[in-house]
Amino acid sequence: MIPKKGMIKSTDAFERLVHWWLAITCIILILTGLGMMFHSFNFLGTPLGGLKNLKLVHNFTGLLFAPALFFAILIWWREAGVFKMPEDLEWIKVAGGYLWHVDDVPETGKYNPGQKAFFLAVAIFGILMVASGLIMWFPLSLPSGLVQWMYPLHALGMLVIFPFVLVHIYLGTIGVPGSARAIFTGYVTRSWAEKQCPGWLKEMEEEGRLEIYGEEKEEAAHG
Numbered sequence: 001m002i003p004k005k006g007m008i009k010s011t012d013a014f015e016r017l018v019h020w021w022l023a024i025t026c027i028i029l030i031l032t033g034l035g036m037m038f039h040s041f042n043f044l045g046t047p048l049g050g051l052k053n054l055k056l057v058h059n060f061t062g063l064l065f066a067p068a069l070f071f072a073i074l075i076w077w078r079e080a081g082v083f084k085m086p087e088d089l090e091w092i093k094v095a096g097g098y099l100w101h102v103d104d105v106p107e108t109g110k111y112n113p114g115q116k117a118f119f120l121a122v123a124i125f126g127i128l129m130v131a132s133g134l135i136m137w138f139p140l141s142l143p144s145g146l147v148q149w150m151y152p153l154h155a156l157g158m159l160v161i162f163p164f165v166l167v168h169i170y171l172g173t174i175g176v177p178g179s180a181r182a183i184f185t186g187y188v189t190r191s192w193a194e195k196q197c198p199g200w201l202k203e204m205e206e207e208g209r210l211e212i213y214g215e216e217k218e219e220a221a222h223g
């Protein structure tokens with residue numbers, strides 16, 4: 001996992017911090033949520049001393065998830081939150097070559113439409129989860145009809161986010177080998193970048209903004 005000379009920088013330290021803050025809180029919320037929702041997952045409360053504590057962990061993790069979501073939206077909305085037409089539509093038509101063989105997959109920027117869909121699902125339904133969760137926790141004097149709507153909305157958000165997260169973890173590890181490096185070390189190989197985000201790679205090179213591992217050191221040594 002240690003970056004090697006010639007690797008390309010794809011994420012900075014703040015992005016990685018926000019990613020793992022978001023990812024860890026999101027996974028805890030999913031597990032504790034499942035533990036409360038289904039009898040067959042009630043056992044998840046046992047190590048915490050019961051379902052009451054499971055609920056406490058869920059609610060307070062929600063409070064930690066909210067700022068992570070805020071920073072995630074701030075960092076990624078430009079690159080992962082806006083579809084670029086017609087390129088993205090062309091990519092969607094061939095499912096990015098993920099489902100059947102495609103000779104020439106249309107080029108994408110930093111994030112492909114699948115990743116954009118994931119980001120948007122997390123952003124939109126994440127906000128919905130935080131809002132509905134807070135209203136259920138602190139109904140204050142809100143109309144009871146409104147508060148009751150928060151329960152099915154919260155469950156709907158879970159139904160959307162959970163499968164997306166499973167696919168994201170699969171693609172980030174086994175599905176597209178070399179991706180996890182981006183979010184653990186900040187660096188990816190050139191061949192990975194050429195395949196996964198060729199448009200971004202070209203743009204960065206043209207603008208002279210590409211950071212390559214080991215190159216600065218070399219310059220410093222020569223200087």
Ligand code: HEM
Pocket residue numbers: 010011019022023024026027072076080110111115116118119122165168169172173179180181182183
């Ligand atoms: C636990 C295993 C996980 C792994 C290995 C993983 C891996 C990755 C990787 C490699 C990227 C960067 C992709 C790139 O630069 O091309 C990324 C981005 C991202 N991850 Fe994760 N991730 C994990 C969990 C999660 C979870 C649970 C969430 C929940 C919200 C999440 C949310 C995001 C978001 C919003 C992005 C940025 C935009 C996008 O790719 O759509 N990740 N992740």
